Amino acid sequence: MDEETYTMIIGAMKAGTTTLFEHLRNHPEICASTKKETEYFLDKDDIVHNLDDYNGLFQYDKSKHRVKMEASTGYAKYPKHKDVSKRIFDLGLKPKFIFIVRHPIDRINSEINFWRNYPQWSHPKDNLDQMILRSSYYLQLSQYEGFFSKEDILILDFDDLKKRPQELINASCQFLGIDSYEIKKVDKVSNKTEMKSDLELQIIKRYSTLLKWFPVSFKEKVKQMVRGVSKTSNWELTSSEVKMVKQQLEGDMHLFQKTYNYDTSKWGFSK
CATH class of the missing domain: 3.40.50.300 (P-loop containing nucleotide triphosphate hydrolases)
Structure with a gap:
């Protein structure tokens, strides 16, 4: 070899x-x-x-x-x-x-919902600057x-x-x-990313210390029951946030396209 x-x-x-x-x-x-x-x-x-x-x-x-x-x-x-x-x-x-x-934008939205699953986060958009980077x-x-x-x-x-x-x-x-x-x-x-329901996140946030003592099988049953009765919020950038993010990324996308010959116009950026 x-x-x-x-x-x-x-x-x-x-x-x-x-x-x-x-x-x-x-x-x-x-x-x-x-x-x-x-x-x-x-x-x-x-x-x-x-x-x-x-x-x-x-x-x-x-x-x-x-x-x-x-x-x-x-x-x-x-x-x-x-x-x-x-x-x-x-x-x-x-x-x-x-x-x-x-x-x-899709990548950022996906990351937002990734962090949404962590109860210690008050709101993932607090770290939007890092996501843009x-x-x-x-x-x-x-x-x-x-x-x-x-x-x-x-x-x-x-x-x-x-x-x-x-x-x-x-x-x-x-x-x-x-x-x-x-x-x-x-x-x-x-x-x-597996989306947790709103009620599920509230339960995890409030009872995380207690929940670790329960067997996985029990927690899985409770999870499915809670998801059946609780809605799941999909956190995404608003239209005004999308506009702001695209403005911030415009220069980077131009350099990315110029340097690596990658067509970013398909994402809505100018050539």
Whole structure:
């Protein structure tokens, strides 16, 4: 076997990274990390980054594997997480990066409902500025400029992954220099946010300490009963918020289109 290749699915959050990871992990030449989101290259006080530790996250068999793969959306959450690309570079790695994009407004709405499920959040829109930054695709990819080549970045689309998954797997395999393979037919996107009902969230928020003592089977029955009688609110940006977000993203989308030749006009941004 040739020398192994590293590949990192670096984001964006709520844009299909788990689905892509699950498709590719079954490829016979790909060794997926034992944990999908290793987040190894984030700045952590308790870790000294070194190659041996990183390689320890993979059960790599050089007799059959050619690619070590992980998927960490934290690698595309600048400025919350800084200097990720520098840490990767400093370790001497030259990975192939895969970045999945999604309609920026749809991605934000999906993230809003992801955070909605956490009772400790008063309202996810309190962090809208951070969500806009995570939909600023040029900003996120620009953190890798100066360390890695654009040719080592593959940009995929969430909608294409849903509609034509085999096509995107073929493109990913070609990008990684390995043979393509036929994926199993799937009817849904992995890691889709499960929406909790309004009453369910209130119960969890008020009785979270008590609930941990009950068995899972009991909590599952209660959950289904509560969802049957309580509505589920779908939190989305208002029309005025959508307009504001698009205005803030206009410059980034222009640079994303210009730098990576990606047509953002399909999302309603000017060419």
